[in-house]
Amino acid sequence: MEAFWIILVGSLIAVSCALLGSYLILRKMAMVGDAISHAVLPGIVIAYLLSGSRETLPMLIGAAILGVLTTVLIELFSKKANLQMDASIGITFTWLFAIGIILISLFAGQVDLDQDCVLYGEIAYVPLDLWITDSGYNLGPRTVWIASGLLLLLLLFIWKGYKGLFITTFNEEFAKALGIGVAFWHYALMGAVSLTTVVSFESVGAILVVAFLIVPPATAYLITNELKKMLFLSSIFGIISAIGGYYLAVLINGSIAGAIASIAGLLFLIVWVITLIRKRQPI
Amino acid sequence: MILGASAAIVGCFSFLRKRALVGDAIAHSILPGVCLAFMVSGSKNPLYLIIGAFITGWLSLLLIDAITRTTKLKSDTAIGIILSVFFGVGILLLTSIQHSGNASQAGLDKFLFGKAASLTKDDVYIFGTIALILIAVVILFYKEFKLISFNPDYAKVIGLPVQFLEFMLATITVLAVAVGIQAVGVVLMAALLITPASGARFWTDKLSVMILIATAFGAISGFLGSYISYIAPSMPTGPWIVMCLSMLTIGSIWFAPRTGMLAKFRVQKENQRKILIENVLKLFYHLGEKDGTFKKQRSTSVLLASRDLRIKELNRGLHLLKKEHWLRKKGDNWLITQSGLNEAKRIIKLHRLWEMYLNQRLKLEPDHVHNDAEAIEHIITPELEKQLEKELNYPTKDPHESVIPYAE
Numbered sequence: 001m002e003a004f005w006i007i008l009v010g011s012l013i014a015v016s017c018a019l020l021g022s023y024l025i026l027r028k029m030a031m032v033g034d035a036i037s038h039a040v041l042p043g044i045v046i047a048y049l050l051s052g053s054r055e056t057l058p059m060l061i062g063a064a065i066l067g068v069l070t071t072v073l074i075e076l077f078s079k080k081a082n083l084q085m086d087a088s089i090g091i092t093f094t095w096l097f098a099i100g101i102i103l104i105s106l107f108a109g110q111v112d113l114d115q116d117c118v119l120y121g122e123i124a125y126v127p128l129d130l131w132i133t134d135s136g137y138n139l140g141p142r143t144v145w146i147a148s149g150l151l152l153l154l155l156l157f158i159w160k161g162y163k164g165l166f167i168t169t170f171n172e173e174f175a176k177a178l179g180i181g182v183a184f185w186h187y188a189l190m191g192a193v194s195l196t197t198v199v200s201f202e203s204v205g206a207i208l209v210v211a212f213l214i215v216p217p218a219t220a221y222l223i224t225n226e227l228k229k230m231l232f233l234s235s236i237f238g239i240i241s242a243i244g245g246y247y248l249a250v251l252i253n254g255s256i257a258g259a260i261a262s263i264a265g266l267l268f269l270i271v272w273v274i275t276l277i278r279k280r281q282p283i
Numbered sequence: 284m285i286l287g288a289s290a291a292i293v294g295c296f297s298f299l300r301k302r303a304l305v306g307d308a309i310a311h312s313i314l315p316g317v318c319l320a321f322m323v324s325g326s327k328n329p330l331y332l333i334i335g336a337f338i339t340g341w342l343s344l345l346l347i348d349a350i351t352r353t354t355k356l357k358s359d360t361a362i363g364i365i366l367s368v369f370f371g372v373g374i375l376l377l378t379s380i381q382h383s384g385n386a387s388q389a390g391l392d393k394f395l396f397g398k399a400a401s402l403t404k405d406d407v408y409i410f411g412t413i414a415l416i417l418i419a420v421v422i423l424f425y426k427e428f429k430l431i432s433f434n435p436d437y438a439k440v441i442g443l444p445v446q447f448l449e450f451m452l453a454t455i456t457v458l459a460v461a462v463g464i465q466a467v468g469v470v471l472m473a474a475l476l477i478t479p480a481s482g483a484r485f486w487t488d489k490l491s492v493m494i495l496i497a498t499a500f501g502a503i504s505g506f507l508g509s510y511i512s513y514i515a516p517s518m519p520t521g522p523w524i525v526m527c528l529s530m531l532t533i534g535s536i537w538f539a540p541r542t543g544m545l546a547k548f549r550v551q552k553e554n555q556r557k558i559l560i561e562n563v564l565k566l567f568y569h570l571g572e573k574d575g576t577f578k579k580q581r582s583t584s585v586l587l588a589s590r591d592l593r594i595k596e597l598n599r600g601l602h603l604l605k606k607e608h609w610l611r612k613k614g615d616n617w618l619i620t621q622s623g624l625n626e627a628k629r630i631i632k633l634h635r636l637w638e639m640y641l642n643q644r645l646k647l648e649p650d651h652v653h654n655d656a657e658a659i660e661h662i663i664t665p666e667l668e669k670q671l672e673k674e675l676n677y678p679t680k681d682p683h684e685s686v687i688p689y690a691e
Binding site: 025028029030031033034077080081082083084086087088089090091094095097098099101102105106210211213214215218221222248249252253254255257258259260261262264265268272275276279 | 304306307350353354355356357359360362363364366367368369370371372373374375376377378379382471473474476477478480481484485518519521522523525526529532533536542543544547
């Protein structure tokens with residue numbers, strides 16, 4: 001049963017991340033996802049200090065604010081100060097992340113957040129945190145519900161906003177000409193990335209979210225050029241990584257999140273080599 | 284301090300080669316190398332660990348390169364993949380080592396956050412030596428590195444071994460990261476490379492100066508960070524170093540002369556002020572031209588009616604002009620002074636000369652030239668003005684048959 005819950009949460013998060021990550025990669029914003037996933041840390045810590053609990057909602061809000069702030073800062077540095085894009089990303093997220101860690105150390109006594117936990121999470125604890133209603137009915141692990149909720153929300157977002165996202169992703173000029181709010185979709189997507197990061201954060205940690213965000217969609221992108229196929233394939237790769245990762249972790253007694261990332265990398269490697277070989281042989 | 288300084292130097296080159304985030308990827312990729320080195324050697328001798336770190340760091344660079352070359356993925360995606368996968372493997376190995384119950388593993392996770400204050404004497408010697416080597420290499424190959432950073436094609440043409448130099452540069456980057464990680468840890472290593480270089484870039488255009496400033500930033504932050512961590516032992520060193528660095532750099536971004544954001548805002552404000560003043564002056568001239576006399580008083584509503592201006596803007600312009608003694612206020616009305624009239628004539632002349640130029644030399648229709656002249660009249664320099672006059676042979680009328688006023 002425990003294995004089932006862990007794999008379920010892993011897959012849910014993997015699919016959510018894979019869907020968002022596809023857009024990030026196509027928008028050439030892969031590293032922005034990385035930056036956000038690091039930069040939400042101070043948001044989480046501040047939310048925790050203010051609310052005094054590990055409730056999900058304040059954390060989500062805190063992180064979402066920081067996530068959007070990150071993108072605003074990056075834009076500010078790169079557009080207004082003419083700094084290179086990659087440099088402004090690097091400055092912003094390391095700075096915010098440093099603030100986050102300093103905050104944690106400052107309030108180490110009060111914060112029940114551990115540096116390690118923040119960084120690489122512990123999905124293995126998922127089954128321990130059960131959501132038991134007042135009447136004593138066991139609804140299963142709390143994280144499963146949160147992760148499912150997130151996935152539903154994202155599916156809704158992508159389904160409703162498919163057109164807007166599609167046009168602003170592939171042809172920004174055209175979208176502007178049509179009067180579609182490019183900035184709106186940009187920030188909506190960034191907000192979604194921040195949300196996903198926070199939800200994933202408890203289970204997989206701030207850094208490995210990036211692996212979920214980037215690697216499966218990149219793998220899918222090697223195979224197909226079609227957005228719908230890419231969304232679908234990247235979800236599949238995400239799920240395979242989650243399942244494979246769990247068993248690998250059990251096998252060598254290591255971190256599950258790390259193992260999932262390793263499997264995702266392995267998948268990428270395999271697909272990459274196959275595409276290379278196929279390129280050599282003209283069909 | 285040495286760590287901060289050496290990373291800053293190397294960072295300048297990564298920054299200029301637009302490969303800032305590569306440092307981040309290397310930093311993450313080093314983790315599995317460290318773990319593997321520990322598993323193989325069974326000890327925490329920093330030399331072994333650095334060799335391990337070095338190997339995987341290099342591997343990550345090669346892979347990023349290979350991915351961007353052979354697939355349609357962009358380099359940032361490739362960096363993201365390498366970074367997260369290598370780090371995932373590293374975490375997997377690290378936790379596996381921790382769970383294996385090997386007593387000597389304690390402290391291996393220091394690589395994640397770094398703690399410069401807890402380094403042993405041996406560590407300090409080794410890292411210090413490496414940092415010095417890095418600095419020496421940069422000084423030795425300064426010219427060559429500079430060339431391949433700014434103009435690799437030219438470097439190739441004059442017969443420099445570009446590949447070898449790039450290899451050297453990559454090597455010292457990896458080394459700098461491997462060493463710097465000790466101080467600030469995996470995640471924040473990128474800051475040590477990128478942040479000082481970006482900050483220094485705002486102060487100068489010269490590479491040598493930029494390196495010096497970046498180095499100073501790195502050294503100051505390294506010192507401050509370690510000091511804070513020393514007086515308040517619960518404070519982590521790395522984040523504080525990065526904090527100091529970021530503050531220095533963000534300060535530079537705002538306050539640097541010429542290139543800083545404040546300086547830019549100031550220039551923008553100044554230009555806006557100038558354009559507003561000149562437009563209001565022109566307004567007086569146009570009205571005077573229509574009535575045949577410039578000595579008539581104008582009320583705000585008349586002024587507003589004849590040009591598309593917001594009332595707040597107009598009032599601001601009027602008051603600014605009064606300060607310049609180009610306008611006088613008579614009750615509720617405004618009168619243009621002689622010096623104001625001269626200035627207005629100058630602007631009108633520029634406007635009409637430019638229209639003339641566009642019409643005659645570029646063969647634009649008279650009804651197409653106004654908007655362009657409206658923009659350029661504010662920025663034509665006296666030298667250009669003279670040239671225009673000569674070039675057009677002092678015309679008396681513009682394409683719209685309006686008189687071009689010359690100063691008496």
